[in-house]
Each structure stands twice: as C-alpha cells, then as structure tokens.
Amino acid sequence: MPKISVEMPQELLDDLDEHVGDDGKFVNRSDAIRASVRKTLDVLDEIDARHGRLDEEE
Secondary structure, three states: OOOOOOOOOHHHHHHHHOOEOOOOOEOOHHHHHHHHHHHHHHHHHHHHHHOOOOOOOO
16 A cells, blocks of 8 residues: 655644544544545545536446
C-alpha cells in the first residue's frame, strides 16, 4: 500500500485523535483517514451521479 504525507492544522489533528485508540472508533490515524477519504469520495460520487457527471461504467 502506498504511503502519503499530509499536512493538517493541529486543531484538525486533535479532533481526529479523539476518534482514535481503545475508546475511539478507529484503531489508528491511518485507519481514520482512510475511512474519511472513502466516505468523502462516496459522497462526491453521489453528487456527481445526481448531476449526470458519472460514466455509466462506474
């Protein structure tokens, strides 16, 4: 799996960390970020589909 590097404001990272760990929804930051990216892409696909911007093959 490729690795990437992302810069983000400390406030956003702090908010992310509230959802990571034994008491959180995600095992680690990478898991949380992957889930967030997937969800964002799904939402964008839904918006594109409503506006007829998706190819029929997808």
